[in-house]
Amino acid sequence: MESEAFIQCREISKSYRKGQAIITPLERLDLDVAKGEFLALMGPSGSGKTTLLNLIAGIDQPTSGRLVVGGRDLAKLSRGELTEWRAQNCGYIFQLYHLVPILTAYENVELPLLLNRSLGRKERSKRVESALELVGLADRSNHRPSELSGGQEQRVAIARAIVADPGLVVADEPTGDLDRDSAAQILELLKTLASDLGKTIVMVTHDPLAAEAAAKTLHLDKGRLSENDKREGVALV
Amino acid sequence: MISYVWILCGLAFKQLTRHRIRSLLTIAGVSIGMFLYASVETMQRSLSVVTEATSEDNTLVVYRENRFCPATSRLPERYVDDIQRIDGVVEALPVQITVNNCGASLDVITFRGVPTESLQNYNPDLEIVSGSYQAWRSRSDAALVGRHFAQRRGLEPGDQFEAVGVRVWVAGVIDSPEAQDNNVAYVHLPFLQQASNVGLGVVTQFNVRVQSPSEMELVAERIDALFASDENPTDTRPEKAFFAQTASEMIELVGFTRWLGLGAVFAVLGLVANALLLAARSRVMESAVYQTIGFSRLAVGMIMVWEGALLGLAGGLLGCLSAGLFFYWNRFTLGNEGLTLALTPSVPVVIYGLLVAILLGLVASIWPALVAARKPIVASLRTS
Numbered sequence: 256m257e258s259e260a261f262i263q264c265r266e267i268s269k270s271y272r273k274g275q276a277i278i279t280p281l282e283r284l285d286l287d288v289a290k291g292e293f294l295a296l297m298g299p300s301g302s303g304k305t306t307l308l309n310l311i312a313g314i315d316q317p318t319s320g321r322l323v324v325g326g327r328d329l330a331k332l333s334r335g336e337l338t339e340w341r342a343q344n345c346g347y348i349f350q351l352y353h354l355v356p357i358l359t360a361y362e363n364v365e366l367p368l369l370l371n372r373s374l375g376r377k378e379r380s381k382r383v384e385s386a387l388e389l390v391g392l393a394d395r396s397n398h399r400p401s402e403l404s405g406g407q408e409q410r411v412a413i414a415r416a417i418v419a420d421p422g423l424v425v426a427d428e429p430t431g432d433l434d435r436d437s438a439a440q441i442l443e444l445l446k447t448l449a450s451d452l453g454k455t456i457v458m459v460t461h462d463p464l465a466a467e468a469a470a471k472t473l474h475l476d477k478g479r480l481s482e483n484d485k486r487e488g489v490a491l492v
Numbered sequence: 493m494i495s496y497v498w499i500l501c502g503l504a505f506k507q508l509t510r511h512r513i514r515s516l517l518t519i520a521g522v523s524i525g526m527f528l529y530a531s532v533e534t535m536q537r538s539l540s541v542v543t544e545a546t547s548e549d550n551t552l553v554v555y556r557e558n559r560f561c562p563a564t565s566r567l568p569e570r571y572v573d574d575i576q577r578i579d580g581v582v583e584a585l586p587v588q589i590t591v592n593n594c595g596a597s598l599d600v601i602t603f604r605g606v607p608t609e610s611l612q613n614y615n616p617d618l619e620i621v622s623g624s625y626q627a628w629r630s631r632s633d634a635a636l637v638g639r640h641f642a643q644r645r646g647l648e649p650g651d652q653f654e655a656v657g658v659r660v661w662v663a664g665v666i667d668s669p670e671a672q673d674n675n676v677a678y679v680h681l682p683f684l685q686q687a688s689n690v691g692l693g694v695v696t697q698f699n700v701r702v703q704s705p706s707e708m709e710l711v712a713e714r715i716d717a718l719f720a721s722d723e724n725p726t727d728t729r730p731e732k733a734f735f736a737q738t739a740s741e742m743i744e745l746v747g748f749t750r751w752l753g754l755g756a757v758f759a760v761l762g763l764v765a766n767a768l769l770l771a772a773r774s775r776v777m778e779s780a781v782y783q784t785i786g787f788s789r790l791a792v793g794m795i796m797v798w799e800g801a802l803l804g805l806a807g808g809l810l811g812c813l814s815a816g817l818f819f820y821w822n823r824f825t826l827g828n829e830g831l832t833l834a835l836t837p838s839v840p841v842v843i844y845g846l847l848v849a850i851l852l853g854l855v856a857s858i859w860p861a862l863v864a865a866r867k868p869i870v871a872s873l874r875t876s
Binding site: 309312314315334335338339341342343347349353355356357358362366367369370372415419 | 495496499503506507510511777778781782783784785786787788789869870873
């Protein structure tokens with residue numbers, strides 16, 4: 256079964272120094288996530304959810320342990336290789352959207368495609384339009400973030416995360432700053448990405464309602480995954 | 493690779509055009525600094541053109557020994573015949589010079605009295621823009637006025653003007669490849685000798701054209717040796733060396749401006765660096781997002797570097813072109829001891845200024861680029 260897991264975490268720990276103290280948000284954590292799975296990670300503040308998400312997304316590296324995503328051991332990649340890996344394999348959705356404020360929705364979504372040097376302007380345009388259409392914002396492509404609502408901004412951020420067709424999408428509290436209706440739309444969209452497009456989604460959330468949208472939910476506390484997984488299929492090693 | 497670099501340039505361009513006020517203020521500052529720099533460079537270049545010897549120079553100036561001002565250099569006009577007989581001399585022109593101000597001045601009026609029949613032969617490149625030689629020959633008080641001088645004073649053929657107690661009638665306006673000629677008024681030698689009270693038969697200097705540039709030194713020695721025991725000994729130097737030694741006040745003044753140019757360079761450097769550093773600090777999160785998406789640190793830094801280069805390019809273009817046009821339209825001259833330095837704009841100065849501006853933009857962007865790129869992504873994302 257291990258070989259089938261898209262994300263494999265084996266005894267991964269993460270420590271960093273803060274003043275004199277050494278903080279260890281994650282300690283000897285094991286986790287498997289299958290391809291195309293929509294996983295929600297819950298837990299109190301400081302439990303290490305975002306740290307785990309950042310490790311899986313390749314924007315941080317574990318202090319020890321083995322972390323394999325899509326067959327690549329991220330712990331062994333150099334900074335440059337990790338950057339390239341992120342560009343090709345991972346889309347990141349932030350709680351506060353983090354769209355580039357001076358760029359239009361279209362230009363924000365186009366950003367990841369600019370890194371693919373084999374794509375011409377026409378091909379980029381086609382993909383951006385498809386992504387914006389998927390999130391229902393084709394008619395807002397020329398709007399800047401300041402001209403969009405929070406829900407619309409988050410949908411643009413989702414379009415940006417998927418436009419380069421990565422296998423993995425990570426979302427850090429994607430509905431944390433949205434009203435209930437907008438949050439429902441975003442969660443529906445994430446479910447569609449997993450069910451229809453086969454994306455593996457890892458979402459960090461505080462909101463039990465949001466977690467319900469995921470196929471599986473895990474609880475993280477003090478750097479360790481707890482065994483209170485309600486459903487079958489999540490392999491806690 | 494090239495297309496990727498251009499993509500980063502495009503992102504930098506968007507940063508600048510969509511932060512319009514910040515960019516316009518920075519460009520305005522850069523352009524003022526580069527205007528000053530290009531102005532200083534124009535002065536320096538104009539000075540080097542008239543003072544730095546070249547292998548094609550073939551003109552000597554014979555002056556009264558130990559005299560440095562046209563008011564005190566007095567030589568007998570009859571020397572011209574002796575000079576013309578010296579081996580290697582092609583032609584000698586006696587010149588009486590009268591100026592309204594011997595010191596360094598921005599508004600100098602220079603009359604050059606020359607023999608009526610010699611001017612055209614000695615200066616075949618002089619072109620009559622308006623009026624005629626005929627009109628000049630026909631009146632004893634006639635003057636051929638240099639193009640820039642006429643432009644500054646609003647003079648046309650038929651006008652009369654008076655300066656230094658000399659009243660002349662404008663017979664024509666001349667254009668010459670020599671900047672000096674475009675800033676003086678040529679009058680008849682006997683007329684100027686009388687009008688300026690130096691008396692007939694006395695001139696300020698002789699301009700001597702020699703056969704070969706390699707003979708300049710030898711011919712100068714021969715001239716000075718010929719009159720060494722005369723009542724009025726001479727000091728003969730190549731025209732450019734004469735300018736460099738005689739117009740010392742002006743050269744000192746122009747030399748000082750180099751510091752202003754240096755100051756302008758540092759001001760531009762500081763201005764662009766400050767603008768970019770503020771931008772980099774306000775974009776910590778944005779830079780982290782770029783890196784999360786997959787842009788490398790180098791790419792994030794490159795966007796900042798492009799911004800610096802584009803700011804330098806825009807400010808430099810505006811400042812250097814404005815300086816070029818400013819000097820082109822205003823035709824400034826600096827006068828000292830009867831010599832005139834025309835501050836002439838030139839394409840090389842504009843191009844050089846532009847390159848300096850771009851270079852300054854690049855240098856100024858290095859630290860901001862490091863600030864934008866070196867902070868770890870996770871730490872930057874936490875700043876929200």
